[in-house]
Amino acid sequence: MSIALTCQGLARSFGGVQAVKGVSLSLPAGQVTALVGPNGAGKTTVFNLITGNLRADAGQASLHGKPIMGLKPWQVARAGVARSFQDLRLFQHMTVRDNVLAATEPSGWFWQPGGAASRAARLARAEAAMEAAGIAGVADARAVDLAYAERKFLSMARILAAEANVWLLDEPASGLDLSSRTRFQDLLKAARAQGVAICLIEHNLDVVMALADRIAFLDRGEVLAEGEPQAIMRDPKLAAIYFGDRK
Ligand SMILES: Nc1ncnc2c1ncn2[C@@H]1O[C@H](COP(=O)(O)OP(=O)(O)OP(=O)(O)O)[C@@H](O)[C@H]1O
Helix, strand or coil: CCEEEEEEEEEEEECCEEEEEEEEEEEECCCEEEEECCCCCCHHHHHHHHHCCCCCCEEEEEECCEECCCCCHHHHHHHCEEECCCCCCCCCCCEHHHHHHHCCCCCCCCCCCCHHHHHHHHHHHHHHHHHHHCCHHHCCCEHHHCCHHHHHHHHHHHHHHCCCCEEEEECCCCCCCHHHHHHHHHHHHHHHHCCCEEEEECCCHHHHHHHCCEEEEEECCEEEEEECHHHHHHCHHHHHHHCCCCC
């Protein structure tokens, strides 16, 4: 089992709040790791530290053995880490196709070597990603005009189009109905089968149990437990913390 991304000792405070306290994680290629924990546990902050959206007070992260700490978000993206946000961060007034196309060039640079050939290749990637995410039929619609579930799948199409081998997904299935959730799960299973290392922040335990190969349980900025899903979910101490019933 090869490890795609690791982080050690990540820490970050906001004023007096120590949001993340020495988090270490490994994301194996071809596996789904669910990052689970109560509200405010520090899950999104861990993503922000890995992707360079926030500066860490301490800690290291490496992608296939190469350090990525201190890189800018676009550099982390270009290195092969794709992420989604809870609020999706779509280009609201651009078309679905252009939203996906933008994800094929994570630097945000307009100039590119390769000219027309490169643009054609990017377009082909965008079309394939929209097809795989089931949104090819709304390619010409503006993001702002999409239904909620389609917006979530547009966010996933952007992840697919980036062709990254690590995916950090922040509540990608929240608010989806059962059939959309199944569609979403199939999409993740296909990526896992292709060797993508997926880390999933998810509150819906049905989704977690359907997808996760491993769970890392975070509470108050610390990883309390990590391991096989059934064992983690059977632990009464963790269940009490998760459901807000701690003594
Ligand atoms: N930019 C920020 N400024 C100040 N405090 C922050 C900031 N980002 C996060 N925090 C605080 O850090 C703690 C961890 O927040 P974080 O969003 O990482 O938790 P989470 O586990 O993702 O929560 P949720 O499941 O509700 O999304 C919380 O106390 C939060 O209020």
